Amino acid sequence: MKSRVFIATSILLLTLSVKVFACGPWYYDPQTYLMYRPYSYPSEEWEYNTGAKENCLLWQKQCKTSASTEDICQIVYKTSLEDLKGLLNHSFKARKLSRSNAFARTLWNDREAAELLVLAKECEIVRSDLNSPWYYPASKEERPYGLDQIAAKAGDYKGTRFLNRYALQKIRALFSLREYDECLNYWNEVSASMADDVNKRMAERYVAGAYFRIGETETAKDYYLKLEDIDGLYFCFRDGQTPWEEVLYQYAPDCKELREWMSSRIKYEEHLFYDTYDDYWKEGTVPGEDADKCKELARFCARVASEGKVKDPDFWYYSQAYLMLMTGRPTEASSLLTKASRSEGSREMKDNIRVFKLYLDSVLKPWSQSYENEMVEGLKWLDGMIVDHLDEAKRETIEGGVYKMGINLSYYYWNDMMRKIVLSSIVPKLLKNHRETSAIRFANMADNRLLNLVGKSRVWYQDKDSREWVEEDLSLGQLRTGNLFNEHDYSNALFELIDTLDVIHLERYVASLGKAGSKTDAFLDERGYTDKAFFQEVIGTKHIREMRYKDAVKWLSMLPKGFQTRLNTYKHGYMDLDPFAQSKQNLKDKSEYKLTFARKMADLESAITKEKNASERARKTVQYATGMRNSVSMCWGMSFYRKSVADTDTEYFGPTYFSRKQDAVFSKSEKLFQQAIRNCPDRETAASILYELGNMKTVTECYPETKSAVIVKGECDKLVDYHLERRTHYVESYGNGPYEFERKAATTMR
């Protein structure tokens, strides 16, 4: 239950912290992870505010009751005056209440406490009426108008047990009566005897208000400061002209509200800056009016940071730096961060500053060995932060699968920042510097470090037998080798990178795995996913995609038996069809699907070369071309891991090139078809090839005398070139190239 509540909360947090498209796609550029992180104040409990909870705990202690705080809360805050009086007077109705609520039972036997609650409730009711200061009942039946009596009664209390509570009621009543002098004199008499608890603090709010009303704003200010009641403070000192933040800075420069205000303003601009639709970050600055706002905020930050009135100039320099970043001045931001790191403040803020500095360095510094060393040291530190801050709650959420790194969804700050720095800055720089292998290593760490740390992933599936939904925590190994969908390894930045890079880089990467390399490589490999088979399978697949079947055989042969069952494409049935059939036909034996195909293709390549009989060569060529064509179309699971659908392409490191690669294969296979028909000396054989391809119209038109044409004429009412139609349909759908080779070839032959 706890975990579900947490996951629900986490989802809420996620929806608040990231930008989403209305209907998808759910993808965010890694650059857009939000980095500004001023403070993390503890969130208030949702059930009731901390003051109320503290009060309930105090009731528990004062009444020596085992009643839960929930029961106490119910009675203290939600029970009617009538019911409270019932508990005091032991009414029949209240007896029922005392059976259902443990604190009501306590009050049943504790007259002193019940009397106090009745008085407090009366005071609350009358004060509620008095919220409209003009209220005055027209008759005695309408409302007992007794705040003065309440004040007097509260003042008559002679005990010690509820001294604070009665004092609070009296102060409340006097304040509501606007008897400020009496209120303050009473406070001055009684405050020294009051224990420092929630009631005293509540009373102090009224005292502060009373001082304000009698014109002693300085004293009121001191109280408001002590109570951290910034609204009250501002109210004391507002003049209608001075902005809120200036008043706060003048009178309470260290209050958290001032920081929250600045943070919220910057957060607002940050969301705009990294907004998925507008992409202002690509332009390097927020637009016009917002840029002006940022500059104004930056000036305020600069003033606060430099005037020496605050205890945390580091926060103000940090904020100023971030505003500089969002107004296109990253270099100035960087020098401000140097100031920030040398200024007083908190350890937490220094960590935030270091993250920001790491990012800016990755953007600003040219690639060099010294920068690389420095950067790796920074990443090691960041990695330590990921480890140190990974508490149980975060593990739980990450296990639950809410934190989808594949689409760069934000959840865990330290890991987000590592991904932002690595994926948006370091990897592109490495690629630019032709260090593809290193780029793969960094991307691998960015995608897998946290998963390895958490080590588990939660899955939900429908049990085949019972048909019930089952929730199960699997280790990463189980997830990767099991028969459930693997949502990590084939839809992340690493995969996109290896899927799009030239295969040679991946081969070099695999060759380096497990060998003694640099310390950096070792650091990265320890945190990445380094199962060679995973990469070997990708390499083999890429060779099929690029029609190098012998190489494919070489790499796919390295895989353990049954490896293909780990692939999502296999699990989803994209490796079921016969790649050499002209229409969809399931294979009886689909084990070693890719390897078997690659071997056959390699064998056909060899056989075509060796074949002396032209007609037979033509048949083999058609079979080879059919396999080639099918490997990127009907049997696309042979050479790709997902179909290219524009909406789901991330295209971060380069275009996801299903179509482009597919075109090349189509082009070559079609040339082979054309060549086979053109070079086939036997018209019967040519016609039968066309017949097998399904080009019935061409068979009857171009080869009317052949047996194939006779069959077609005898069995078909409507003559269609099915193969050609499919090509035409492809052209209409994708618009990339004419595919009328069969007709051309046939025409040529005629």
Next chain:
Amino acid sequence: MKSISRLISLLSVLLLGCGCSENTHSVIDSQQRDHENAVYFWKTRFELGGSETSFLKEHSIKRIYLKYFDVDYESNPVTQEEGVVPVGTTSFVSGRPKDIEIVPTVFITIKALVYIRDKKLVTDSAWKIVQRILNMSSYNEMGNIREVQLDCDWTESTQETYFALCRATKDLLKNDNIIISSTIRLHQLRLPAPPVERGVLMLYNTGAMRNPATNNSILDINDVKVYLKGTPVKYELPLDFAYPIYSWGLWYRDHEFMGILHQNDYLDASRYTVSEENGSSFIVQKEHILEGHRLIPGDMIRLETSDSNTIKETASLVTAAFPGKHSNIIYHLDSKNLKQYSQDEIKGIYSY
């Protein structure tokens, strides 16, 4: 239900009665009210002790001008709302004395007046004031209300708002046959009369209390003379006269005026000692809050009182200046004040 119908009635008046001419006095009503002894009651706790009750009987008091509440501007630090609110509402301990009419009186501060300059705020405030007066009267069984009095130290700059408030209040009360009167301070005599049915000329607070050289800021005949000089022979309103029999403390720190203290009892030896220089002044001994002020050791409080001879002299002067029927009102009914005057002295005041 009764209160709802009253509300509707008041609202109708408010909506429909805006076009009434402002000087249509209820002449008969107001004339009937001439020549009646009256008294102000200006404390926040309406509790009549034996001496007060005897006073009412002894001097055939027919009306008590009873302060119900003040209307002040307030900004709330909690809700951050601002507006005009009733403050210092009187709590009722005693009932209405037999055969004595209660005239609810409301003091309007200048801050409140400045705030309600907008016409809508004026009518809204008038409605709230009237509603609250009527509720307080019915709740505390103050009998039939025939007159309501507004008290305000308006000046030329705030005159327009005050007059608008008077007009709105008068319109609201008209259907209930309640007249409206207003206090008139000496300095206001030079200005147009407010649009009400009667006025009460306040013959007190005549001096400059901030000036340490002022002899008696409550009532100084010379000050009155200055104000009456050049006053129109015929004032636009029928006037009654209010005379002071009160005392107050003027609070000074390092010879600088700090404020007025309405408390006239400074005999608590733990807090005050009598000044050696002046028998009517007191020196604060212990820090404490009084009437919203923090008094600290060393502060001086000068207790001022009203001299009966000066009052009589003033009465002669004003009755000559404004000849005709009028009522005399004493400010204000408080046993502490009363005991400083003999029966004859009081009768003497009422005899003018």
